[in-house]
Amino acid sequence: MSTAQPRPGSKGAPGHSARERLLEAAVDHAAHHGVGDLSLRQLAAALGTSHRMLIYHFGSKEALLTEIVRTVEARQRAQVAALAEDVDLSSPEALERLWAHFADEALWPWERLFFEVYAQALQGRRHAQGLLEDAIDAWLDPVANILVAQGTPAAHARDEARLMLAVTRGMLLDLLATGDRAGVDAAMRRFTARWRAGGAG
Amino acid sequence: MSTAQPRPGSKGAPGHSARERLLEAAVDHAAHHGVGDLSLRQLAAALGTSHRMLIYHFGSKEALLTEIVRTVEARQRAQVAALAEDVDLSSPEALERLWAHFADEALWPWERLFFEVYAQALQGRRHAQGLLEDAIDAWLDPVANILVAQGTPAAHARDEARLMLAVTRGMLLDLLATGDRAGVDAAMRRFTARWRAGGAG
DNA sequence: TCCCATCTGTACCAATCGGTACGTGTACCA
DNA sequence: TGGTACACGTACCGATTGGTACAGATGGGA
Numbered sequence: 001m002s003t004a005q006p007r008p009g010s011k012g013a014p015g016h017s018a019r020e021r022l023l024e025a026a027v028d029h030a031a032h033h034g035v036g037d038l039s040l041r042q043l044a045a046a047l048g049t050s051h052r053m054l055i056y057h058f059g060s061k062e063a064l065l066t067e068i069v070r071t072v073e074a075r076q077r078a079q080v081a082a083l084a085e086d087v088d089l090s091s092p093e094a095l096e097r098l099w100a101h102f103a104d105e106a107l108w109p110w111e112r113l114f115f116e117v118y119a120q121a122l123q124g125r126r127h128a129q130g131l132l133e134d135a136i137d138a139w140l141d142p143v144a145n146i147l148v149a150q151g152t153p154a155a156h157a158r159d160e161a162r163l164m165l166a167v168t169r170g171m172l173l174d175l176l177a178t179g180d181r182a183g184v185d186a187a188m189r190r191f192t193a194r195w196r197a198g199g200a201g
Numbered sequence: 202m203s204t205a206q207p208r209p210g211s212k213g214a215p216g217h218s219a220r221e222r223l224l225e226a227a228v229d230h231a232a233h234h235g236v237g238d239l240s241l242r243q244l245a246a247a248l249g250t251s252h253r254m255l256i257y258h259f260g261s262k263e264a265l266l267t268e269i270v271r272t273v274e275a276r277q278r279a280q281v282a283a284l285a286e287d288v289d290l291s292s293p294e295a296l297e298r299l300w301a302h303f304a305d306e307a308l309w310p311w312e313r314l315f316f317e318v319y320a321q322a323l324q325g326r327r328h329a330q331g332l333l334e335d336a337i338d339a340w341l342d343p344v345a346n347i348l349v350a351q352g353t354p355a356a357h358a359r360d361e362a363r364l365m366l367a368v369t370r371g372m373l374l375d376l377l378a379t380g381d382r383a384g385v386d387a388a389m390r391r392f393t394a395r396w397r398a399g400g401a402g
Numbered sequence: 403t404c405c406c407a408t409c410t411g412t413a414c415c416a417a418t419c420g421g422t423a424c425g426t427g428t429a430c431c432a
Numbered sequence: 433t434g435g436t437a438c439a440c441g442t443a444c445c446g447a448t449t450g451g452t453a454c455a456g457a458t459g460g461g462a
Binding site: 033034036037112115116118119120121122123124125132135136137156159160162163165166167168169170171173174176177178183184186187188189190191194195 | 234235237238313316317319320321322323324325326333336337338357360361363364366367368369370371372374375377378379384385387388389390391392395396
């Protein structure tokens with residue numbers, strides 16, 4: 001059964017190859033159903049293909065999971081870069097604006113997936129290690145730059161960035177568990193207000 | 202359909218029943234090997250028994266996992282209660298003392314397990330839901346009490362507790378991923394120092 | 403002594419898993 | 433026209449899974 005998708009075998013459009021279409025759909029499925037109890041057959045059925053095709057295009061389940069993790073990671077990084085351009089970093093409300101972005105309910109499936117893969121990586125699962133390596137380090141410089149633009153002395157910027165990262169992720173864990181946006185926002189305000197008052201220390 | 206569940210505790214020594222001994226060993230095994238790819242046979246082999254016994258004592262794999270989660274949760278809560286008694290809450294170094302406790306490498310396996318189960322709960326896994334319900338709420342009052350003893354106005358205590366919880370968990374995520382105790386401690390110091398300076402706001 | 407409840411292991415079951423063998427259809431190139 | 437490389441599905445494989453059937457222990461009360 002061929003779907004109504006564009007050229008299945010066209011070599012001229014590598015950006016829309018069958019493999020890339022499958023990967024995109026697989027990542028989306030992973031975001032909404034998790035990756036912990038994923039089987040090739042279930043995934044293939046959800047994508048309208050057979051598990052044989054997943055093996056064919058990705059080699060193995062492990063390789064497919066690795067690719068999914070890499071894709072999620074790349075999207076996250078692209079998002080940070082985009083945010084750094086969209087938001088006026090020197091604005092006093094920049095931090096609130098950034099938090100409002102990450103707390104948006106539309107991103108929850110992706111954040112759930114992030115924490116799930118993160119936890120799997122902490123337990124030594126091979127396919128998740130890629131995310132673990134960059135989970136902290138890749139964020140420190142971009143966040144530090146934002147903080148410097150906010151007036152933080154460069155000498156403390158990386159420590160402050162590490163703190164900011166921890167606060168954001170801890171708050172997201174709370175938000176995803178409770179769904180209590182108002183309560184989490186109130187707690188976050190305690191942090192940003194104090195940060196702005198004594199940030200130059 | 203359903204096997205006849207043996208009611209535990211009918212014996213005279215419930216504290217040392219075979220079931221409790223198995224559960225304790227299973228929890229310990231879960232802390233060191235994770236719970237994501239756990240099979241009854243592998244677990245039974247590690248505990249020196251057969252998977253038949255795990256089914257016999259706990260009814261099903263799902264029920265065993267639920268019990269493991271409940272045990273981990275109970276231990277955590279007992280730990281908080283013990284800490285609140287051990288540490289002089291009005292001491293200026295109380296927060297540092299508490300953080301030093303949670304950051305201790307001996308607890309890392311338990312914290313890895315906590316985050317793994319937490320993430321599974323966020324993905325809807327039934328056996329993990331118990332932990333999710335109390336992951337935030339059960340901690341707010343104890344932590345708020347500590348903060349009040351530190352001088353935080355009661356009006357802000359719960360918001361501050363929520364923030365403190367998020368910072369601690371975010372920092373633990375960093376620590377478990379990087380193992381960089383010094384770096385994480387430095388970031389944490391940025392938080393506690395500012396908290397002490399402007400905590401009464 | 404017999405009985406019954408608790409506990410444990412062996413052998414087995416159907417289901418599902420990741421992965422493979424093999425045949426087919428199709429688009430492009432010569 | 434024939435060839436070839438890719439894309440795809442059906443049917444199957446051995447291994448492993450959670451769970452069950454059943455047979456043996458063991459020990460305390462009658």
